[in-house]
Amino acid sequence: MQMLKLLPVRFLCSALVYLIAGVLLGALDALGYGSFKSVHSHLLAGAFFTLVIMGAMYQLLPTILGAEIRHRPVAELSFVLSNLGFLALGYAFLRDYSLLPAAGGIALAAFLLFAFEVFATALSVREFYRRSVAVWFFLAAVVYLVAGAAYALLGVLGVVGFDAATHAHIMTLGFVAMTNFGGLYELFPMLSLRKLHSRKLAEAHFFIANLAALGMFAGFAERGMLFLLSSALFLAGFYLFAYNLARTYFSKPHGPEVEMDISARFMAYALAFGVAGVTAGFARAVLGFPDTFTHVHLILAGWVGLTIVGAMYHILPMLTWLEKYSAKVGQPGVPLIQDLYNKRLARVLFIALNASLALFAFSSFLPALSLFAIPLALAFVAFAVEMFLVLGR
Amino acid sequence: MEKLDVRGLPHSERPQLIFRKLEELGELELIVEVKPVPVMNMLESRGYSCEASFEGDAWHVRIRKK
Numbered sequence: 001m002q003m004l005k006l007l008p009v010r011f012l013c014s015a016l017v018y019l020i021a022g023v024l025l026g027a028l029d030a031l032g033y034g035s036f037k038s039v040h041s042h043l044l045a046g047a048f049f050t051l052v053i054m055g056a057m058y059q060l061l062p063t064i065l066g067a068e069i070r071h072r073p074v075a076e077l078s079f080v081l082s083n084l085g086f087l088a089l090g091y092a093f094l095r096d097y098s099l100l101p102a103a104g105g106i107a108l109a110a111f112l113l114f115a116f117e118v119f120a121t122a123l124s125v126r127e128f129y130r131r132s133v134a135v136w137f138f139l140a141a142v143v144y145l146v147a148g149a150a151y152a153l154l155g156v157l158g159v160v161g162f163d164a165a166t167h168a169h170i171m172t173l174g175f176v177a178m179t180n181f182g183g184l185y186e187l188f189p190m191l192s193l194r195k196l197h198s199r200k201l202a203e204a205h206f207f208i209a210n211l212a213a214l215g216m217f218a219g220f221a222e223r224g225m226l227f228l229l230s231s232a233l234f235l236a237g238f239y240l241f242a243y244n245l246a247r248t249y250f251s252k253p254h255g256p257e258v259e260m261d262i263s264a265r266f267m268a269y270a271l272a273f274g275v276a277g278v279t280a281g282f283a284r285a286v287l288g289f290p291d292t293f294t295h296v297h298l299i300l301a302g303w304v305g306l307t308i309v310g311a312m313y314h315i316l317p318m319l320t321w322l323e324k325y326s327a328k329v330g331q332p333g334v335p336l337i338q339d340l341y342n343k344r345l346a347r348v349l350f351i352a353l354n355a356s357l358a359l360f361a362f363s364s365f366l367p368a369l370s371l372f373a374i375p376l377a378l379a380f381v382a383f384a385v386e387m388f389l390v391l392g393r
Numbered sequence: 394m395e396k397l398d399v400r401g402l403p404h405s406e407r408p409q410l411i412f413r414k415l416e417e418l419g420e421l422e423l424i425v426e427v428k429p430v431p432v433m434n435m436l437e438s439r440g441y442s443c444e445a446s447f448e449g450d451a452w453h454v455r456i457r458k459k
Contacts (some may be wrong), residue, residue: 059431066428067402077440190427195399258403314404322408322435328414 002323003391007075009319011055012312014083015392016384018047021090027377029361030370033259039093044089045300047086050145052308053179054082054114057138059315061121064132068303070120074113076273081110102152111149115142133202137182140210144174167219172300173234179239180307181209184267189248191314192226192264197247201240208237222283231285235383238278238392242271244382262346269354273302297361306353316390317341345386352379394455398424408432415441416458423454 003009023045025036058075062068069075085107091101118138122128128135148170155162188197196202215230249268260268277298280290317340328334356376363369395402396409397414399407407425411432414421423429429452434455 020434063427063430066430068430146457191404193403253401261403313394316404319431322431326412326435327439329409336409363424381419 001391003198003320006323007069007072007079008055008059008318009316009391010079011051011058012316012383013388014079015048015051015055017388018086020044020381020384021378022048023115023380027373028371028376030360042086042093045168045176046089047305049110049172049300049308051082051086052312053141056183056311056315057114057118057142057179058184059140060186061118061135061320064134065122066123066131067121069117070124074120078110078113078117081106081113082270085110086187086232099154100156104149104156105299106152108146108149110140111145115146118142121223121292132182132186132358133199133206134182134186136203136206137178137185140206141178141182143176144170144178144213148175162201163221169213169220170217171295172304176300176304178209178213180304181205183311184241184245184271184307187311187314188245188264188267190251191260191261191267191310193253194248194251197244197251202246205237205240205244208233208240212237223390227295228285231282235274235282238274245271262313262343262350263310263314263351266306266313269350270303270310273357274310275296277303290355290362293364294358294361297357302357302361304382306357309349309353312383313341313346316387320391320393335393342386342388345382349379349383349386352376353383394420394422394457396422396424398428400424400451420455420457423456424454425452425454428452429454 004013007090010232023041025034025043026040026083028034029040058069069073074151085103088099088103088106119142122139123334125131140221148167151160151170152167154160183203185196194358212234215226216234219227219230221224249264277295277300280295280298283289284292317337320340321335321337325334352375352392356372356379359369360372360376394428395414397411399410402410412419415436421426428445428447433445436443441456441459442459446453456457
């Protein structure tokens with residue numbers, strides 16, 4: 001496969017394999033055919049999200065900064081080790097918990113290399129912090145990634161007391177959400193051909209989100225006032241973020257009105273899931289309602305999952321076209337970038353993913369809604385297969 | 394050098410337009426919101442030189458045959 005020589009593509013392809021495995025196991029669990037929660041969450045929120053983020057950051061960060069990745073062999077090694085780590089983690093959760101320290105150690109080594117490379121690339125550019133607020137969020141995110149993995153490893157080794165919810169929130173609220181904030185501040189205006197409504201608000205959000213995240217991590221064990229105040233602050237920051245992107249979405253485009261890009265549409269709808277998910281999380285912290293299942297699936301599958309689907313619909317056709325067809329422009333049979341994916345399937349997946357996610361997230365209230373695990377899993381698998389087909393076109 | 398301003402064009406339409414124009418003209422000055430690093434790398438590997446500078450509120454990339 002010609003495309004696999006590109007490092008970001010290798011990360012995205014391996015992530016898609018974990019996506020297929022993770023959603024299928026999740027669907028089996030939801031329908032009562034076994035108990036796969038740990039492996040499901042680590043394949044999706046762990047392997048899938050992390051590998052997509054690593055691949056996207058290796059692609060996006062140099063583009064935003066106008067620089068090159070500093071040490072390519074380090075980035076290559078982080079690919080091998082992160083996959084090895086996640087495979088070992090998956091096996092350990094399914095078969096043999098005693099392998100967790102080794103698996104966690106390999107994953108931590110991969111994340112350290114990745115964090116080193118991200119910082120080295122950013123610091124190689126003068127005044128990198130002026131280029132985009134996305135860079136701020138990306139740098140914070142990789143710190144949380146290393147912290148979350150180190151905390152889990154030390155917990156498994158018995159060096160520190162381990163709280164699974166704290167680990168999950170350092171990884172998802174710290175690493176995944178910060179990356180998503182940065183990615184959306186950069187990609188959403190770009191793909192919707194609009195100017196970000198306010199960079200100042202985005203910068204304010206950076207400080208609010210990080211202050212709130214640190215407060216939440218520190219207050220998790222006790223779930224006391226610090227935790228509640230920090231959760232409220234995170235919620236306020238998220239609303240600010242949503243307001244900034246909504247104002248961007250409804251603003252006048254740079255040029256003439258054109259049909260909204262499929263990637264930007266996925267990202268806009270993902271934002272609605274994000275608002276619902278953080279609101280549900282805060283309501284749960286204060287009122288004990290709704291349950292964790294709803295909060296987690298709205299945020300992770302809805303906000304993060306749909307944002308990733310949107311981002312991949314941009315990145316993979318673009319890279320495929322550049323790699324395979326840019327040298328053949330003018331020759332017969334050269335497709336356009338938008339011809340590399342099936343537009344009808346993209347529209348069907350847009351509806352199927354949004355509708356089945358919105359219903360499945362509430363299946364803990366109405367168990368019959370668990371059936372929507374089937375169309376949801378099928379839609380994600382169809383998306384993954386379509387992305388592999390894009391690379392082959 | 395002819396200027397090609399791709400600001401406001403859908404991103405999926407830009408690369409083919411840039412490569413087609415280069416095919417026709419051999420050189421051009423590209424005006425774009427974000428420095429197009431992947432396209433520049435691709436062009437440099439194919440015998441073009443790319444000189445990018447940030448001017449006002451956009452990137453100007455002067456692309457020539459080496």
